[in-house]
Amino acid sequence: MPTIMTHAFVPLAVGMALGCRAVPPRLLIAGALAAVLPDADVVAFKLGIAYAADFGHRGASHSLLFALLVGAFGAFAHRSLGTTRWRALAWMAACTASHPLLDALTNGGLGVALFWPWxxxxxxxxxxPIRVSPIGAGFFSQRGVVVLLSEARWVWAPTLVVAGLLTAMRMAWRRTPAFPARDSQTDGA
Incomplete structure (x- = not known):
């Protein structure tokens, strides 16, 4: 799995690039938290639930169904998130789904139960290409540094490029007049 910082970084960077009109600050923060939420399933280890079980690590909480349920919760709370119901649903579901999609790009673990319960x-x-992160205190080791460098190359850099392009597109769109001025030479005047 990528680190929780990387999971949160993706929606933060993309949301900031889209601008606060598209992704208001409270929705932005909620999306970053939603992107980290699937890893709350690590409590399964403490509860004696096997890694490969449906509710083990990278199980049900890493499914598209779970992402849709988080999106539905966002839709329910859309007013407190400062946005419309559909925008909250889409943003929260996309941010949550980004987690298992990134985990599926790692080189370790058991993979993700993306289509659970089906x-x-x-x-x-x-x-x-992404080096899998050690769980727990193992992160604070040389292996943790290698993981961060891998994430910088395969997640952070591409995300910053996409965010830069989205920002440029948003700025260009803002400068484009809604109704172009009429050219008096071509109007026959």
Whole structure:
């Protein structure tokens, strides 16, 4: 799995690039938290739930159904998030779904139960360039540094490029007049 910082970084960068009209500050913060939420399933280890079980790590909480449920919660709370019901649903679901999609790009673990409850299969993407992060205190080691460098290369840099492009598009859109001025030479005047 990527680190929780990386999971939160993706919606923060993209949301800030889209601007506060599209993603108000409270929705932005909620999206970053939603992107980290699936890893709350690590409590399963303390509860004696096996890693490969439906409710183990990277199980049900890493499914698209879970992302949709978080999105539905966002839709329910849309007023407190400062946005419309549909925007809250879409943003919260997308931010939550970004978590298992990034985890599927890692080179370790059991994969993600993306299609749970319809399938118990744990999936990886065809390409797994991101180094898997150690869980717990193991992160504070040389392996943790290697993971952060891997995430910088494969997640942070591409996310910043996308965020830069979105920002440029938003700025260009803002400068484009809604109704272009009429050209008196081509109007026949």
């Amino acid at each position: 399938s118990d299969a744990r999936l990886f993407a065809p390409w797994t």
